[in-house]
Amino acid sequence: MVEKPVISNQSQTTSINPEWLERNFPCAWACPVHTEAGRYVNLIAQGRYDEAYRVARAPNPFASICGRICAAPCEDVCRRGKLDQPIAIRALKRFVTERFGVEALIDVIKLREVLRPRLKPKDKWVAVVGAGPAGLSCAHDLALAGYRVTVFEAQEVPGGMLRLGVPEYRLPRELIRLEINAILSLGVELKLRKALGRDFSLDDLRNNGYEAIFLAIGAHKSRMLNLEGTEADGILNAVDFLLNVNLGYKVQLGEKIVVIGGGNVAFDVARTAVRQEIPADVAASDITAALDVARSAVRFGAKKVDMVVLEAAGQMLADEEEIEQAHEERITIHNAIGPKRIITQNGRVAGLEVWQVASLFDAQGRFNPQFIPGTERVIEADTIIIAIGQTADLSFIQPHHGIDFSPRGTITVNNASLATSAEDVFAGGDLAFGPRIAIAAVA
Ligand SMILES: Cc1cc2nc3c(=O)[nH]c(=O)nc-3n(C[C@H](O)[C@H](O)[C@H](O)COP(=O)(O)OP(=O)(O)OC[C@H]3O[C@@H](n4cnc5c(N)ncnc54)[C@H](O)[C@@H]3O)c2cc1C
Numbered sequence: 435m436v437e438k439p440v441i442s443n444q445s446q447t448t449s450i451n452p453e454w455l456e457r458n459f460p461c462a463w464a465c466p467v468h469t470e471a472g473r474y475v476n477l478i479a480q481g482r483y484d485e486a487y488r489v490a491r492a493p494n495p496f497a498s499i500c501g502r503i504c505a506a507p508c509e510d511v512c513r514r515g516k517l518d519q520p521i522a523i524r525a526l527k528r529f530v531t532e533r534f535g536v537e538a539l540i541d542v543i544k545l546r547e548v549l550r551p552r553l554k555p556k557d558k559w560v561a562v563v564g565a566g567p568a569g570l571s572c573a574h575d576l577a578l579a580g581y582r583v584t585v586f587e588a589q590e591v592p593g594g595m596l597r598l599g600v601p602e603y604r605l606p607r608e609l610i611r612l613e614i615n616a617i618l619s620l621g622v623e624l625k626l627r628k629a630l631g632r633d634f635s636l637d638d639l640r641n642n643g644y645e646a647i648f649l650a651i652g653a654h655k656s657r658m659l660n661l662e663g664t665e666a667d668g669i670l671n672a673v674d675f676l677l678n679v680n681l682g683y684k685v686q687l688g689e690k691i692v693v694i695g696g697g698n699v700a701f702d703v704a705r706t707a708v709r710q711e712i713p714a715d716v717a718a719s720d721i722t723a724a725l726d727v728a729r730s731a732v733r734f735g736a737k738k739v740d741m742v743v744l745e746a747a748g749q750m751l752a753d754e755e756e757i758e759q760a761h762e763e764r765i766t767i768h769n770a771i772g773p774k775r776i777i778t779q780n781g782r783v784a785g786l787e788v789w790q791v792a793s794l795f796d797a798q799g800r801f802n803p804q805f806i807p808g809t810e811r812v813i814e815a816d817t818i819i820i821a822i823g824q825t826a827d828l829s830f831i832q833p834h835h836g837i838d839f840s841p842r843g844t845i846t847v848n849n850a851s852l853a854t855s856a857e858d859v860f861a862g863g864d865l866a867f868g869p870r871i872a873i874a875a876v877a
């Protein structure tokens with residue numbers, strides 16, 4: 435029995451009673467922006483595609499992109515899955531966005547019809563730092579609420595990890611461009627090649643009249659392994675590799691590539707010092723990034739790609755489809771082994787010595803991998819790419835800014851308001867919550 439409606443018929447979430455939502459609409463609850471997936475699926479079933487698009491787009495300025503690459507936590511909790519198969523919510527989103535979304539080249543006036551009516555413009559300026567899904571979604575919502583927004587982006591292109599991390603074969607660049615253009619068409623100003631900490635400071639933004647600042651610079655610093663040999667030529671980190679590939683630069687890889695991936699989920703758990711259930715949105719992004727690295731290396735001409743993963747095959751928190759595609763591309767995934775030593779010759783990488791995992795957690799549930807002596811073997815490599823996760827670069831923060839951050843290297847925020855400990859500064863996305871999935875950054 436449905437006791438109390440919480441969602442209005444304009445598809446805007448007015449007030450949410452979390453328990454009620456979880457009980458009655460598990461998919462809307464699981465979606466970080468609470469998309470009314472059940473409603474748009476029903477509208478599609480009735481052939482009311484235009485309305486279905488409005489429902490999918492209303493809470494999500496990246497609906498078209500999500501139709502392609504969302505990790506779809508909504509499907510994991512779909513009640514239908516208890517009977518047979520969960521409803522293909524993401525595929526249906528793609529179906530409807532291809533007809534009515536930016537990829538159908540609907541004009542901006544039509545898009546405005548889909549969006550909430552604009553309030554009277556306010557004469558207040560907000561600076562958003564970082565043009566990934568978190569920063570651009572914030573800019574979108576502020577523009578709709580009548581604020582004047584400038585987005586400052588360090589790179590030469592906007593889109594964040596959607597553009598710099600996710601490879602083109604999974605997400606067409608044109609789709610990213612169109613979805614971002616729709617946001618900019620709301621009057622959002624975008625300044626490229628402007629990095630906080632390098633080209634300007636928080637104080638500069640305040641001095642230039644910005645009344646609030648939203649930080650959304652993501653997590654772009656690769657975690658490195660504490661292993662003998664990591665300073666050798668031929669060692670790359672995943673973020674640098676993906677950035678170079680996705681910006682069209684040449685990377686010398688050689689023929690034999692080893693990708694060290696996975697394990698970073700366990701690393702995150704270790705930081706909290708308590709073994710806990712890993713939320714799907716955190717877990718999915720880590721192994722996805724490592725698989726993207728391996729598959730990009732194949733496309734970059736590597737003849738042999740080996741992936742070294744601490745977790746056993748059944749423990750790897752990756753989409754089955756992604757793993758299957760990796761196998762089809764002849765990427766060899768070695769599960770339940772860990773790196774012991776990088777083998778070098780004349781200062782260059784020659785291989786990776788690995789050994790078998792005995793256990794990943796100790797009796798207290800802390801991440802503490804143990805290996806089996808005597809199981810060592812060497813995987814030959816011209817290049818080793820370390821893809822064990824990313825953290826944020828917080829070097830722009832000065833003590834006088836008064837911005838608190840956690841031991842995990844994320845900025846501490848109030849989960850509801852995204853306010854940091856500095857009065858006029860807010861933060862969101864991977865910078866505030868660690869690497870997750872795109873729709874979590876939109877939320
Ligand atoms: C390889 C890879 C594959 C992924 N695949 C998927 C997937 O299939 N599905 C999914 O849902 N999620 C996926 N993700 C996760 C998703 O891309 C991220 O969670 C999401 O992009 C985070 O959004 P964000 O806006 O917080 O940060 P980002 O997208 O990282 O954006 C941050 C932006 O800030 C800019 N910036 C950084 N420093 C500065 C500075 N000092 N000044 C100004 N600008 C700065 C960056 O250049 C960037 O444009 C993947 C991530 C990676 C790395």
Ligand code: SF4
Pocket residue numbers: 464465466467468469471494500504505506507508509523524527873
């Ligand atoms: S955005 Fe992702 S999680 Fe939300 S309804 Fe769509 S597919 Fe599901």
